[in-house]
Amino acid sequence: GENVEQHPSTLSVQEGDSAVIKCTYSDSASNYFPWYKQELGKGPQLIIDIRSNVGEKKDQRIAVTLNKTAKHFSLHITETQPEDSAVYFCAVPPPSGGSYIPTFGRGTSLIVHP
Amino acid sequence: EPEVTQTPSHQVTQMGQEVILRCVPISNHLYFYWYRQILGQKVEFLVSFYNNEISEKSEIFDDQFSVERPDGSNFTLKIRSTKLEDSAMYFCASSTIEKLFFGSGTQLSVL
Numbered sequence: 001g002e003n004v005e006q007h008p009s010t011l012s013v014q015e016g017d018s019a020v021i022k023c024t025y026s027d028s029a030s031n032y033f034p035w036y037k038q039e040l041g042k043g044p045q046l047i048i049d050i051r052s053n054v055g056e057k058k059d060q061r062i063a064v065t066l067n068k069t070a071k072h073f074s075l076h077i078t079e080t081q082p083e084d085s086a087v088y089f090c091a092v093p094p095p096s097g098g099s100y101i102p103t104f105g106r107g108t109s110l111i112v113h114p
Numbered sequence: 115e116p117e118v119t120q121t122p123s124h125q126v127t128q129m130g131q132e133v134i135l136r137c138v139p140i141s142n143h144l145y146f147y148w149y150r151q152i153l154g155q156k157v158e159f160l161v162s163f164y165n166n167e168i169s170e171k172s173e174i175f176d177d178q179f180s181v182e183r184p185d186g187s188n189f190t191l192k193i194r195s196t197k198l199e200d201s202a203m204y205f206c207a208s209s210t211i212e213k214l215f216f217g218s219g220t221q222l223s224v225l
Contacts, residue, residue: 043216106156
């Protein structure tokens with residue numbers, strides 16, 4: 001199965017700073033890379049995703065970058081705000097074929113201090 | 115905006131009892147999933163369901179677990195004889211192909 005590593009496990013920043021979370025994967029055939037945000041007491045919610053034919057995608061203050069050669073992708077949050085505090089999970093699809101069952105990273109707990 | 119709904123939000127049960135967790139997926143989605151999350155840990159895949167049958171299941175999804183889509187809208191997870199280690203947050207998700215949409219979860223506590 002897919003081996004997914006996510007770092008760091010916790011990240012503490014001051015409001016306004018940038019935050020970067022990195023995810024590495026093992027299967028070079030993977031081609032879809034989503035990030036999920038989980039707020040306290042809620043289910044994970046998709047916040048941004050990227051496909052393997054692009055290297056970067058932005059949506060306001062969040063961006064995802066992909067390095068297929070090195071097999072890692074990162075979530076970037078700029079101008080962090082307290083409401084960005086949550087647990088963030090990367091997910092990686094299974095090897096080609098079969099059902100889409102993503103493997104989730106272990107999560108990064110982001111704390112934004114006002 | 116359509117969303118996945120789960121009931122109940124909290125369930126407390128005695129060890130050995132049966133529980134049924136309920137989910138209403140997004141109406142035009144074709145794939146349905148159950149995941150669980152033990153406190154402070156990552157989200158773990160349990161089972162996926164497509165075309166009225168299980169398409170994949172993990173090692174966690176043993177004979178104590180079953181899923182059902184009893185009608186056109188509900189998707190249920192049954193745990194036949196709960197164990198202490200079944201205590202977790204259980205998430206239902208649905209998708210068209212790749213984008214999973216999760217419900218808010220059912221917190222199951224087995225005493």
